[in-house]
Amino acid sequence: MSAGWTYLLLAGVVEIAWVQSIPPTQGLSRPWPTLLCLxxxxxxxxxxxxxxxxxxxxxxxxxxxxxxxxGAVLLGLLVHHDRLTLSRMTALALITAGVLLAHATTEHA
Incomplete structure (x- = not known):
């Protein structure tokens, strides 16, 4: 895996953590959760x-x-106990297919 894809994978993981850090800020009104979010x-x-x-x-x-x-959908299912529906499974499959297609068709330097 190239450095670009490694950075991109790390960015995706941090993004998922960032999204999960937003609700605890309570509208950016709590200093420490807000600092973590930023x-x-x-x-x-x-x-x-x-x-x-x-x-x-x-x-x-x-x-x-x-x-x-x-990541948001998966965390919703695993952590927040959202319902697993056919539409969510389809969405995850389409997202995964799109990411794999983007990776496969990107010219590597």
Missing amino acids: VLCLGVIYLLALAARAMPISTAYLVFVGMGAA
Whole structure:
């Protein structure tokens, strides 16, 4: 795996953590959860910028958003006990297929 894809994978993981850090801020009114949220957000931007050095930003962003969406759905199912429905399974399958297709069709330097 190239450095760009490694940074992109890390950006996706940090994005999932960042999204989960938003509700505890209670509208950015709690200082420590808000600080954590902002640090994670800056980390996401930094890692995505590093990934974009090695690949087209269109591919990086597509994969990044796909990982974030899939991660949010999976955490919803596993942590927040959201219902597993056919539409959610289909959405996860389509997101995964899109990310894999983007990876397979990206020219590597």
